[in-house]
Amino acid sequence: MKEQYDVIIVGAGPAGLLAAKALAENGFDIAVLDRRKDLTTLTRTCGQSLLPPNEYFFGDLFHYNAKDKRFCFPHSGLSFPYTGPVKNLYTWRMFSPGMQKMQFGRGQGNEGAPIALSYDKEVLIECMLNEIKSDHVDVINETEFTDIAFQGPTIVVQAGDKTFQSKLVIAADGTNSRVVEKLGYNNNRRHIANLYVKSCFVKGFTPPFEESIITGISFIDSKPVYVFLLPRPEGAEWNFLILTFEAGLDLEAAYEKIIAESGFAEWFKGCEKTREFAAIESIYSPVVKPFRNNVLITGDAGSCQELECLGAMVTGWKAGLTVAAALKEQQLGIAPQAIPQYEEWWLNTYIKKYDYQDYLSIFGIAYIFANPEVVDYVFGLMEEPFLPTFNPYRAVGLLGERLQSLIPTIMAERPDILQQLAGKMLMFPSDLLVQTLTE
Amino acid sequence: MVRINTDECVSCGGCIDLCPTVAIRMVDDRVVIDPEKCTTCKICVQVCPLNAPRVLEEAG
Ligand SMILES: Cc1cc2nc3c(=O)[nH]c(=O)nc-3n(C[C@H](O)[C@H](O)[C@H](O)COP(=O)(O)OP(=O)(O)OC[C@H]3O[C@@H](n4cnc5c(N)ncnc54)[C@H](O)[C@@H]3O)c2cc1C
Ligand code: SF4
Ligand code: SF4
Numbered sequence: 030m031k032e033q034y035d036v037i038i039v040g041a042g043p044a045g046l047l048a049a050k051a052l053a054e055n056g057f058d059i060a061v062l063d064r065r066k067d068l069t070t071l072t073r074t075c076g077q078s079l080l081p082p083n084e085y086f087f088g089d090l091f092h093y094n095a096k097d098k099r100f101c102f103p104h105s106g107l108s109f110p111y112t113g114p115v116k117n118l119y120t121w122r123m124f125s126p127g128m129q130k131m132q133f134g135r136g137q138g139n140e141g142a143p144i145a146l147s148y149d150k151e152v153l154i155e156c157m158l159n160e161i162k163s164d165h166v167d168v169i170n171e172t173e174f175t176d177i178a179f180q181g182p183t184i185v186v187q188a189g190d191k192t193f194q195s196k197l198v199i200a201a202d203g204t205n206s207r208v209v210e211k212l213g214y215n216n217n218r219r220h221i222a223n224l225y226v227k228s229c230f231v232k233g234f235t236p237p238f239e240e241s242i243i244t245g246i247s248f249i250d251s252k253p254v255y256v257f258l259l260p261r262p263e264g265a266e267w268n269f270l271i272l273t274f275e276a277g278l279d280l281e282a283a284y285e286k287i288i289a290e291s292g293f294a295e296w297f298k299g300c301e302k303t304r305e306f307a308a309i310e311s312i313y314s315p316v317v318k319p320f321r322n323n324v325l326i327t328g329d330a331g332s333c334q335e336l337e338c339l340g341a342m343v344t345g346w347k348a349g350l351t352v353a354a355a356l357k358e359q360q361l362g363i364a365p366q367a368i369p370q371y372e373e374w375w376l377n378t379y380i381k382k383y384d385y386q387d388y389l390s391i392f393g394i395a396y397i398f399a400n401p402e403v404v405d406y407v408f409g410l411m412e413e414p415f416l417p418t419f420n421p422y423r424a425v426g427l428l429g430e431r432l433q434s435l436i437p438t439i440m441a442e443r444p445d446i447l448q449q450l451a452g453k454m455l456m457f458p459s460d461l462l463v464q465t466l467t468e
Numbered sequence: 469m470v471r472i473n474t475d476e477c478v479s480c481g482g483c484i485d486l487c488p489t490v491a492i493r494m495v496d497d498r499v500v501i502d503p504e505k506c507t508t509c510k511i512c513v514q515v516c517p518l519n520a521p522r523v524l525e526e527a528g
Contacts, residue, residue, distance in 0.1 A: 277514060
């Protein structure tokens with residue numbers, strides 16, 4: 030292990046590892062720091078479904094090349110082996126507390142493009158680590174970034190009692206990024222909420238349909254709780270996630286209630302937990318200008334909530350290529366182009382295109398309709414399946430359109446709901462979340 | 469002070485990020501609190517999705 034590198038990447042998640050691949054292929058000396066020891070055993074919750082594979086996302090059209098077992102991003106010129114299992118998912122069923130259902134995709138057989146690809150993230154990380162094996166790449170585990178300082182053109186990265194130096198740093202340390210915090214970015218971001226997550230893999234969960242993503246809204250002690258059930262790629266296993274914005278809500282108790290008393294209880298009978306995970310995400314408005322003091326921010330570190338693994342991979346790869354070009358510019362004494370281009374790309378491909386307010390709207394539903402009976406009623410009006418998607422940004426657009434068209438019906442049947450909604454519908458979901466959670 | 473119940477903690481790392489005094493660290497993929505740095509603010513107790521951090525009574 031050296032102390033001096035061209036680039037230090039903080040975080041060995043999908044974003045950091047693809048940034049490392051780009052820089053490794055360009056021959057630069059790099060270190061990837063991560064606080065975890067065993068990088069291929071995950072402990073933090075992730076749905077582990079790649080979405081959306083049926084449309085452009087972050088400027089690329091991700092697909093799985095089954096002939097050669099490769100993940101491919103044709104627009105970015107990126108592809109690499111993924112040797113793990115996959116399963117295509119075609120439908121997303123979203124249930125209200127009383128099991129009224131909204132559905133994205135028709136759920137009749139496997140026609141059409143899948144809306145998500147279930148995969149094994151631990152194999153993915155292993156495959157990415159293989160991609161960056163090289164004499165000039167050090168993956169340094171058990172090394173937690175603690176501070177950053179600037180000495181002329183040199184960046185000094187502190188990781189506990191270890192010190193490293195580099196010319197540029199890539200921050201890829203995820204949604205609660207300490208690099209971003211230390212650089213002072215969070216002072217200008219809006220903190221919206223924290224999201225608390227408990228999840229596990231379960232065997233023996235038996236819904237009456239296959240290859241479908243199942244989500245649900247529940248109210249526990251009248252607090253909204255979101256349930257995600259995602260098929261694992263093999264072994265008849267499901268990934269079962271419980272999410273809430275409500276600090277102090279007992280997720281252990283919520284877990285027991287959902288298994289025993291919710292509308293899903295029948296399908297959970299006899300199921301068995303195989304592994305357990307958790308996550309906490311501090312949700313800020315995104316970083317708008319991702320470069321400061323020779324530190325480039327990528328992946329979830331710069332986003333609101335999360336970019337999804339696809340977004341993290343595309344942005345991480347792009348960040349690595351950008352920094353490789355920036356170093357080359359420095360060597361040749363050429364005026365900087367690469368970093369301004371990344372900033373512009375981040376602005377146009379992420380900030381302007383994927384409004385974080387839309388992402389949060391999916392979670393806003395329970396807060397907008399505020400009680401189980403109203404959620405049941407509204408879901409009951411939406412029997413006609415939506416276009417197939419699991420892209421939250423797109424789904425929100427489709428839902429909004431449908432709700433708009435249902436206003437006359439609701440006005441006739443339930444004017445009380447419209448009255449209750451009037452103020453809330455005009456509010457951005459992030460404002461609504463802030464208001465409800467701080468009340 | 470606060471201690472993490474290792475039976476319940478899965479090492480997701482969330483509390484490390486949210487601890488205001490950076491008192492929590494990951495050592496050998498286990499999450500430990502440095503008693504010197506912990507101010508018993510109980511933030512980790514409130515945010516852990518698995519109720520793993522526990523407040524220990526002050527001795528004496
Ligand atoms: C509940 C939930 C469900 C999700 N479901 C899906 C899904 O179905 N599909 C999908 O595509 N995505 C999903 N995601 C999102 C996905 O997990 C992220 O978007 C993706 O992992 C982001 O990658 P990243 O590389 O930016 O960050 P991360 O994967 O978070 O990687 C950050 C890395 O940095 C390390 N690190 C953190 N702090 C430090 C530090 N101070 N020093 C050193 N190392 C540090 C961490 O150990 C970690 O390895 C979900 C996330 C959550 C929380
Ligand atoms: S938040 Fe809870 S589960 Fe996660 S690391 Fe901290 S104590 Fe462990
Ligand atoms: S009680 Fe407060 S200071 Fe102590 S470890 Fe928990 S969050 Fe950190």
